[in-house]
Amino acid sequence: MSPLSDDGRSLSELSAGGASQFTFRWKSEDASLYDDASAAFNERKRGQLLPPQIAHREHRNVIISRILVALVLISSIIGAALGTFRFVKKEEDDDFSDEFSVYSEEVLLVIAQKIERLFLALDSFAVGIALEAAATNSTWPFVTVNDWPLRAQKIMKLVGDDNAQSFLAPRVEEFDAPDWELYSIEKSPMWYQQSVDREALSFSVQELTERTVNQIHSYEDDSTLNTNTSGATLPVWQYYPLSPDVAQPVLSLNTDNDALYTNNDLTTDPHIRDLFELTRATSKPSIGAFMVSRDSEIAKSLIVQPIVDPSNEKELLGVVGLSMDWGNYIKDILPEGVNDLILILRINCINDGVSTEAGVLTYNLNGPKAQFLGPYDGHDDEFDYIEARSILFDLDIASSAVPEAQCIPEITLHFFPTQMYENRFHRGKSSAYTGVVVSVFIFTTLVFLVYDFFVGRRQKKVMNRIMAQDKIVADVFPTAVRDRLYNDNDDLEEPDATQDLPRSSSLTALDDELDVFGAPPLADLFPNTTVIFADIVGFTAWSSAREPQQVFRLLESLYMAFDKIAYRHGVFKIETVGDCYVAVAGLPEPNERHAVCVARFARDIVWKMKEITQRLEVLLGPETSELDLRVGIHSGQVTAGVLRGDRSRFQLFGDTMNTAARMEHTGEANCIQISQATADLLKEHGYSALIEQRGTTIFAKGKGEMQTYWLSIRKGKSRKGNDRLLASVSELDEQSVTSGASDTPSEDGSIAEYIPRGMSKIERLVEWHVEVLASLLQQIIASRFDVIEPSESLRNAEASISAGHDVLDEVATIINFKRFDAKHLRQRPSPADIDVGEKAKNELRNYVAHIAEMYNDNPFHNFEHASHVTASVTKLLRRIVNVDEGKVFGGVKDTSAEQIDLVDLAGHSYGITSDPLTQFAVVFSAIIHDVDHPGVPNSQLLVENTRNAKVYKKSIAEQNSVDLAWSMLMQDEFKNLRSCIYQNEEGLKRFRQLVVNSVMATDIVDKELQALRRGRWDTAFSNDPIPEDEIKDDRKATIVIEHLIQASDVAHTMQHWHIYKAWNEKFFMECYGAYKMNRATVDPSVNWYRGEIGFFDFYVIPLAMKLQECGVFGVASHEYLNYAMSNREEWVREGEAIVKSFIVKYDRMYGESASA
DSSP, X not given: OBOBOTTSOBHHXXXXXXXXXXXXXXXXXSOSSXXXXXXXXHHHHHTTOOOOHHHHHHHHHHHHHHHHHHHHHXXXXXXXXXXXXXXXHHHHHHHHHHHHHHHHHHHHHHHXXXXXXXXXXXXXXXXXHHHHHHHTTOOTTOXXXXXXXXXXXXXXXXXXXXXXXXXXXXXXXXXXXXXXXHHHHXXXXXXHHHHHHHHTOSSOHHHHHHTOOOSOBEEOTTOOEEOOOOSOBOBOOEEESOOTTSOOGGGOOOOOSSOOSTTBBGGGSHHHHHHHHHHHHHSSOEEOOOEEOTTSSOEEEEEEEXXXXXXXXXXXXXXXXXXXXXXXXXXXXXXXXXXXXEEEEEEEEEETTEEEEEEEEEEEEETTEEEEEESSOOOOGGGGGGOEEEEEEEOOOOGGGSOTTOOEEXXXXXXXXXXXHHHTTOSSHHHHHHHHHHHHHHHHHXXXXXXXXXXXXXXXXXXXXXXXXXXXXXXXXXXXXXXXXXXTTSOTTSOOTTTTSOOOTTOOXXXXXXXXXXXXXXXXXXXXXXXXXXXXXXXXXXXXXXXXHHHHHHHHHHHHHHHHHHHHHTOEEEEEETTEEEEEESXXXXXXXXXXXXXXXXHHHHHHHHHHXXXXXXXXXXXXXXXXXXXXXXXXXXXXXXXXXXXXOEEEESHHHHXXXXXXXXXXXXXXXXXHHHHHHHHHTTOGGGEEXXXXXXXXXXXXXXOOEEEOSEEEEOTTSOEEEEOOTTXXXXXXXXXXXXXXXXXXXXXGGTSOOOOOHHHHHHHHHHHHHHHHHHHHHHTOSSOOOOOHHHHHHHHHSOTTSOGGGGOOSXXXXXXXXXXXHHHSOOGGGOOOOHHHHHHHHHHHHHHHHHXXXXXXXXXXXXXXXXXXXXXXXXXXXOTTTOOEETTEXXXXXXXXXHHHHHHHTTTTTTOHHHHHHHHHHHHHTTTTOOSSOHHHHHHHTOHHHHHHSSSHHHHHHHHHHHHHXXXXXXXXXXXXXXXXXXXXXXXXXXXXXXXXXXXXXXXXXXXXXXXXXXXXXSSSOOOTTSOHHHHHHHHHHHHHHHHHHTGGGGSOHHHHHHHHHHHHHHHHHHHHTTSOSSOHHHHHHHHHHHHIIIIIHHHHHHHHHHTOSTHHHHHHHHHHHHHHHHHHHHHHHHHHHXXXXXXXXXXXXXXX
């Protein structure tokens, strides 16, 4: 018969799958400490939090009536609000439409009048030129308008377009061309002079003449001059303005950089030629397409006005042209304050009744200003319904009068509002009116609510009280007990709410006599239950060296995981008493397999305990993974109920509870000890293969000798040599036992083989160090004003610190600490928001890993000891508080550095907290202080005359540690890490000085150094005046840091007794081993007992008193002193026996008998 694993496989199949499959299964099932644990657990509770039926019935009708009234009120409010809003909104829309209509009529009318005035002015100008020529008997084309610049300027002012450009171009037949060219040479200086005078040009007539092409000409696309003309031409003659520096883009003629437009043939430009042909055919003015400047800020059009013979209007003599800026004809129409209106100009080409769009312009009108937006239609289609439109220019001629392939231009105006313009009319008037109406209805509703409040207040209070009580009760009582609590006021003769629960046949009813609570006690006898006690081994000692937050993080993580497992296995949690977890199966709901459920629960929490502690070691520091679980299980009857009174709760009573507690107390770490009763129940359910009788009986208080059993299927050896079996995750299952498989347990009994695979202990400690140092690096980076690239001088300074010299010479009496800057502290970013960077973080991890590898495998001076020292240093640094201003929390001073006045803190800690680099350096020193320690004292190294002894002479191990760790840090692979630690020579110097002073302080054997340190302490904390050139706080901070790391180096003597005893044994093993290997001349066991007493009296206790005297470390200094004195007393009582046990144990280890 072989039990099945949780996934249905037999043991042989599970073993064949290998450890990796096993590990994967657990990682996938329990991927985090919480995951859905709290969700599942809370879901279970939510199922118990239903409102009582009575309260629900009483509230149901009231709720229905409230809903109906509320619906009526809401419907009325919505109807009135919508009606009001729509009415006022229509008024606003009408106002918007009416005002827009007024302004649209005005804009379209004014623009039409301006354009009409423009064409009348041009017509008068052309007629005047023709009449003047006739009066002076001038023959066309040999006509020159006298005072041309003055007349052109007046025309522009008349039409209100000062920026317009005008020109005169006579029609020259081919046979008149030679004479015309001679005429232009003769007459051009005359009107050039007039233009120079009128325009105040800086050019002379001679210069203008030289820049004139005296032949009728045109330019090719590549600006090549072409004087070969044929047929009738239209050369530019007089134009305004003349200045060669003023661009004439409206003429659209090619020219070189210097030539004037004089004699440039307009007929060579297709655009102007089309206008000329249209004008010649109709004898009417024509207007060209829109032309936009290169900067898209001005839009123009060219107007061509024909000059005809007064005696024969059909004969075209020439043309007068004018380029107009449309913006000048659109502005100055609307009054100030009328903004955000859109005017669209469209030019259409009509040919045979078909209109084709030839161009479009968009202007934004803001009061009298007109802003050109661009050659596109920029109106909002939403306002097409309100468009105002008019025709601005129309020749009003038949298409037959137009030459073939020519079209008739038509310009239309389109006026639109914008959303911003419309918003002026929607300023919340509709919302305000609607709000008034709604307010009236709301007032009515409030009257109803007030009435309803007074009527329903009593009902509401009752319901709230019931719900609150139900929630409280459901958190601490099973469902059946909760129901009985609700029925306390029911008829006592009614059937008990828990009468269906199993009871002994003799227990038919409780005492009918009412007690002081007015009802029978809420208690029952449950004959078939299994109780489990699970205690964390080593928790008391572990918690003594931790912060309160760390202790609760561990307990919350464990208990939440245990709660999840309990829910999965149908186990009911009773309570947690400190580090002991108590649970039961078989109540309140009966369960025939209660022993199996508890056994499976016990198996899983043992494994989960080891998994969680290994994970948390990265966060909580060394020795966390060494915490174990000791489990005891017993089955039998219990009395369960509510012990009424203050703070009532569900409790269990009876001999079963006492026996289960004895099972736990007499058990072993990582073992599940079960009683005879529990073993019998497991055997009844087919799990006899999992039961192994304990090799010896136990003595239980109040019970005497008892035979107990280990719950396991895998056999191994305990540290005490007793056979013990450890539970396997694959054995306890609810499945029935199958036949045909071997029930032989595995040979390997180590629990470490079956826990989820992960990092080794050293790797976890490395990761913990990385997290501690990375947090300090974040503070260092946050404290900087700016980021500075490492300079060459900094690299030279780094290189100048070489290994192999006397590090002791660098020890400073006073280190200059960074002063506290409250203003900078307020301005700097939060350290939590600082990203150290992936490269620097990886370098930090690699560095700490290398340091760990450089530690020798000594019993005491090893990397685990360095981690223990680091934990003490970080604890003391976190406990730094201002004892005068420390806040009181629950009667105890709060030692959290975040909750005190940082200015006072900086002063009281002598500047230690002012600079994160100081804290980083001290923690860094704790990590490296025993690197490459040989496991023997410095005096032995001098005797052996080792290489390091020859180099350093004094403090050999300490100097060697500094040189090795520093040399590694200076390697190129850690340059990013160094840049995070310091950025300049000042930071390098202070960091180096702190490291040297801190590590050298750990040499507590050298009497000369000890005397110097005592003298420096007395000087720093004496009342004698300090010379002016010394900073008193820096002197104090320097010596306090040295004593901080000294105390941390021997922190085990000032912590819980079990921690002290464990590390004392490791140190004894190291010293005794050195003696046995002839690396020590004196047997340490001879004086070990008295030596420890002297160590306490002359070093440890005085050191703890100095920590208290300096007043920097708050309650931590009191804690250290109390533990030191307590451990001394305990050592005086038990030390001799402990030393004897050490001698026996390690004599056997080194192959000698105890007697020897």
